Amino acid sequence: MHVGIIGVGLMGHGIARNVLSRGGFALSFLDHPGNQPVDEIVSLGAVACATPAEVAAMSDVVILCVTGSPQVEAIVAGDQGVATALRQNAVIVDCSTALPESTLRMAEIVRAAGGDYLDAPMTRTAKHAHEGTLNLLVGGATDTLERVRPVLSSFTEEVAHVGPLSHGHRLKLLHNYVSVGFMTLLAEAAAQSADAGVDPAVFVDVLASGGGASVALERLAPFITEGDREGLPFFVSNAQKDIDYYRAMSEQAGAQHTVADGVSQALADAVADGHGQAYVPELCALFKNSSS
Missing domain, CATH: 3.40.50.720 (NAD(P)-binding Rossmann-like Domain)
Incomplete structure (x- = not known):
């Protein structure tokens, strides 16, 4: 072929x-x-x-x-x-x-x-x-x-x-909603942790030994602890697109999308601030309190 x-x-x-x-x-x-x-x-x-x-x-x-x-x-x-x-x-x-x-x-x-x-x-x-x-x-x-x-x-x-046909894309949107949603939530938590002066290695270790253990943590941990964004070379703008596709699919199905709306807004704000080409791990820094 x-x-x-x-x-x-x-x-x-x-x-x-x-x-x-x-x-x-x-x-x-x-x-x-x-x-x-x-x-x-x-x-x-x-x-x-x-x-x-x-x-x-x-x-x-x-x-x-x-x-x-x-x-x-x-x-x-x-x-x-x-x-x-x-x-x-x-x-x-x-x-x-x-x-x-x-x-x-x-x-x-x-x-x-x-x-x-x-x-x-x-x-x-x-x-x-x-x-x-x-x-x-x-x-x-x-x-x-x-x-x-x-x-x-x-x-x-x-x-x-x-x-x-179409179930591949339907499941991909479900998958990316869960994956990107987890990472967005984690980035917000990591930002608050950094604002409070918590040792980033301790933050990661506490999550890894408890309910926060996840692929999301594995992908964001290098940025949280070392500032290395290469754990997930995926643009914030593409993450927002995937979440909005999920929301569109949910709306068409009459399904709840309350949490997805919040994730979308968090990502949209980062894109609006000029960070669409940032990698998703960089949200950990973008979400920090600018006064901290």
Whole structure:
């Protein structure tokens, strides 16, 4: 199979290098200013394309790894989108974090063009993408998943089939709400602890030995104790986007989202203050009392 990828960012670059080096697949990618440096993947044989349609025309599988639903919709349904040049029976694998209702609409467009669609959002971080150990939450038909599983296996540790189409994105939003929500809460607590002059190592140790022990703590602890933000290279603006997608999904379902509203406001305030490109661990500093 020839693989295409659109979105060679922090996550997509790792996916691309493993599709090439571990999977041994031919790869085309969209040349875009938002890409990470592509020297490595070009050296491994990747070919740059000028438009999503050009990627689609060359590919049996097209992986999307972009910011959210507006970007996915433009790539799939735009004037030079993948649906305009899709190979028959090609599969779009959407690894973005997107709204479930948008996913269903994009799948209809792809099916009308003769292809099929899987939503396959990722859990884990850019480090895992580089190492080829991402986890995927896949929604869609079983036979479609099995057709592309060799490609997915080249950059993952686990591929979980979680239900019909759109359930991958639904579960990713649930996952990110819990994950980002925990980290936002923890960052607020860490900021108050620092304001009060508590030893940051003691703060972390107390949480780690009690009910605060969590992956959220593991990811934020390096910043709390040492100022190292690299435990989670995930922009605050993207965290806010994911929470707001969760809120939109909840509103459509008539579900409660009171806590999510508070998390969204905390993140929105940081973005409004010019910190959208800060990494999530830096919230521990951004939430501090400016007078302390």
